[in-house]
Amino acid sequence: MMDATTLILAGNRLALARLLTQVENDSPAGRAALAELFPHTGKAHLIGVTGAPGTGKSSLVNQLALHYRKTENKKVAIIAVDPSSPFTGGAVLGDRVRMRDLSGDDGVFIRSMASRGSVGGIAQTTAAFAQVFDAAGFEIVIIETVGAGQSEVDIARLAHTTLVVEAPGLGDDIQAIKAGILEIADVLVINKADRPGVEHTERALRSTLALAHPTPRVYRHHGQAMTVMVPAGAKNLPALEQDPSAAQSDMAIWIPPINKTVATEGKGIAEVAESIAKHAAHLHVTGDWASRDRARLRSELEASLQAALMSRFFENIQESKYNEMVEQVVGRTLSPHEAARKLLNGNSTQENV
């Protein structure tokens, strides 16, 4: 019998599904397999897709997956991080709807994950899932999240390319979210673009974009090159002459494109895929692909360290001593911070931490 790693590298779906569960449960077998698979990672394009509920993200993700299958014959994995149920582990309905579109295709693997536990945990598990799919030969790994909270920002940090999905008519209040979420957007999608209010949404996005992404342009002033940050849509500064040699550097500047889609009808999907491909090219040209990779792995290492340090701490401390500290904190005689310091210093005699 072949071991799990070999089976997964050979494309066995059952072994893959089993490993994902082991990874989610953080079992020793899962961790061991993850370590074995790790040398085979680093090839997939990780695409984050986020946006408020009601924007039709899931339909967009499904259509995008279909596009990659049909047009580019790429293997696609979808990780649906589902905060709809922080406690009960839902997403069953969503999975069923997805199945209808994508079932029976061995080149697609969909895995949803309830956002149970800590965010550190979610981001870590998502990263591990992405690694498993990457090693298993999925060229496209789509990580879908709902909302605009910190978890989306954390998950966006995992992705090479982040899509932010909007839709017309979601209320004015939602504008408040955009400035922040736009900063993580590499590609903007206005889905449900057949709905009224699409021009308003696009205008609002463009003006927020202009603030979030001023364009660096190189000018010559008295013969000297200088870089000026020009807000998108601004007229060229009259006193400055644009440096013709700066034209080449345009490839190095990424202004998030705005794509309009009607995902339920498959409209505009090819354009989104093109934007994503252009962004990947941009990342490779600028070296950002490698630096995002490095940043991601560095924070994974830190998360592993943190988990290991905590579990070692709890292995080495007497439960009664820890509970005694908790009582002092609950009794308000010691602040949590002081209690932590005392616990660590108390340990230092044996452990010198």
Next chain:
Amino acid sequence: MMDATTLILAGNRLALARLLTQVENDSPAGRAALAELFPHTGKAHLIGVTGAPGTGKSSLVNQLALHYRKTENKKVAIIAVDPSSPFTGGAVLGDRVRMRDLSGDDGVFIRSMASRGSVGGIAQTTAAFAQVFDAAGFEIVIIETVGAGQSEVDIARLAHTTLVVEAPGLGDDIQAIKAGILEIADVLVINKADRPGVEHTERALRSTLALAHPTPRVYRHHGQAMTVMVPAGAKNLPALEQDPSAAQSDMAIWIPPINKTVATEGKGIAEVAESIAKHAAHLHVTGDWASRDRARLRSELEASLQAALMSRFFENIQESKYNEMVEQVVGRTLSPHEAARKLLNGNSTQENV
């Protein structure tokens, strides 16, 4: 000159504002003051308010604050955790709007916080802010967050009472969120209740509630008491006779009430305040007030421990050795998990951690 702690306990707003900034920056002075103030905490009612963008949460929070000021003469602090800008630290507009309603009242203090940094960080800073306000004599501390992600769940864990705000007509997709977010709700508010679709929203909430909060009821069966979980709205099970002695235990069961408001007109606010007061009474009767307090302090202690362990680790490790490990991970010869283990074992000769 009095020190910061004394000034804050005496109600000095400038000292309070300064300390909040120090706490947000995690400065040594902030940490010291926090420890000094800690024995004065444990009196405030922490109220979490969350909901999707577009529900009018902020108006509701403002009206609630006005209510507590005018009707109950309680000091109110508002911590607005603002994920609208994870990077730029926004919320300025929101603050200005708030100021118009609540300015000039020394019994109200509003502080917004951009959701910069890690979620651990946000939850920790929010907890610290709540402690400062608590010590400074604010009887009501309202913690306002947007959305339905993990950060809201984390922040809800801080609060004694969590309000989840909904509004009619936010789209069907949003229903998917409810099951999860409802599980953290102690009080449900349908704001903008003058809008069409309010009946639909209420019906949807009630049916989700019935699933999320089955009612435990004690029955006698052949003379023996047994507890049956009855979904809200279900008929009594015919084969079982309800135990009359169980009537008293009704106080111990909390089914989240649904309140309807039009916050912009101040409608329904008193009813929401009444629901909140009832929930506080319920928490005291059942002992949940104390157990939520304990759980909150316990997780604060853990967060402090985690931060201290990490900073000690980085103090004790050679930078070159750490970077070498990062290179091995980036080069895919070592997984992040293996690298973490190696780093810790490498340290164990000196430190025995």
